[in-house]
Amino acid sequence: MVGDHCNLSGERPVLSQTPKTGLSCKMVLQAVGKVLRKSKGKPNGKKPAPEEKKLYLEPEYTKSRITDFEFKELVMLPREIDLNEWLASNTTTFFHHINLQYSTISEFCTGESCQTMAVCNTQYYWYDERGKKIKCTAPQYVDFVMSSVQKLVTDEDVFPTKYGKEFPNSFESLVKKICKYLFHVLAHIYSSHFKETLALELHGHLNTLYIHFILFIREFNLVDPKETTIMDDLTEVLCTTSGSVSSNGGGNGGGGGGNGSSSSGSSSSAGAQNHVKER
Numbered sequence: 646m647v648g649d650h651c652n653l654s655g656e657r658p659v660l661s662q663t664p665k666t667g668l669s670c671k672m673v674l675q676a677v678g679k680v681l682r683k684s685k686g687k688p689n690g691k692k693p694a695p696e697e698k699k700l701y702l703e704p705e706y707t708k709s710r711i712t713d714f715e716f717k718e719l720v721m722l723p724r725e726i727d728l729n730e731w732l733a734s735n736t737t738t739f740f741h742h743i744n745l746q747y748s749t750i751s752e753f754c755t756g757e758s759c760q761t762m763a764v765c766n767t768q769y770y771w772y773d774e775r776g777k778k779i780k781c782t783a784p785q786y787v788d789f790v791m792s793s794v795q796k797l798v799t800d801e802d803v804f805p806t807k808y809g810k811e812f813p814n815s816f817e818s819l820v821k822k823i824c825k826y827l828f829h830v831l832a833h834i835y836s837s838h839f840k841e842t843l844a845l846e847l848h849g850h851l852n853t854l855y856i857h858f859i860l861f862i863r864e865f866n867l868v869d870p871k872e873t874t875i876m877d878d879l880t881e882v883l884c885t886t887s888g889s890v891s892s893n894g895g896g897n898g899g900g901g902g903g904n905g906s907s908s909s910g911s912s913s914s915a916g917a918q919n920h921v922k923e924r
């Protein structure tokens with residue numbers, strides 16, 4: 646049974662396990678304090694700036710990646726591979742990686758620190774299976790997302806793994822929903838937990854995951870560009886400099902042709918037509 650809304654009643658399979666980062670809470674807090682002191686400057690009695698500076702946009706951090714791999718090529722549908730298989734495999738992998746990335750900061754994402762699921766100035770609400778809007782804290786929201794996605798990707802009727810078993814008609818729209826929610830989680834990590842991510846020195850992982858994910862959803866038009874506008878400033882910086890990140894060197898990006906146009910949906914995808922327009 647595939648409902649229109651992600652199911653709420655799922656158990657909490659993944660997030661309930663606290664991550665073993667090898668760092669004690671105290672160590673991380675100390676490191677966070679250090680980053681905070683470094684980034685904020687002296688409080689000199691002036692009013693705070695109208696919009697808080699986005700630490701994740703600082704060039705010294707946006708440069709950080711764990712690989713210079715050309716993700717644009719990696720996300721493309723390989724010949725001989727079925728589109729749905731490709732979407733299923735990638736979506737499942739992104740779910741695991743984003744879940745893992747969130748788990749590294751989950752102890753700092755509490756009902757107190759994040760009373761709403763906020764990304765910059767936008768607040769997200771969860772909708773239960775009957776479509777009822779639910780106001781919830783960020784950790785609750787993420788838990789809803791991860792539980793329902795876990796349920797879907799392990800449902801043999803939705804993400805079939807057995808030979809000869811067909812994907813349901815609703816498969817693509819479900820993948821779109823999953824990607825939309827996973828994007829919210831990534832965006833929340835950036836907007837509310839970048840300092841902790843930095844303290845854990847995991848910003849290179851986060852940036853790399855973000856680039857890979859954004860290029861994937863663009864390639865197959867999986868998320869409405871309006872939905873991702875909120876992070877356009879970051880996307881612009883990360884996804885247009887992917888591959889050659891230094892301002893003076895550069896030379897490794899020849900021949901790619903990606904001249905930095907970040908307009909969504911402009912990339913021609915190999916086989917992704919007939920996208921259902923949502924909302």
Ligand SMILES: [Zn+2]
Binds near residue numbers: 755759783784833837
């Ligand atoms: Zn949070």
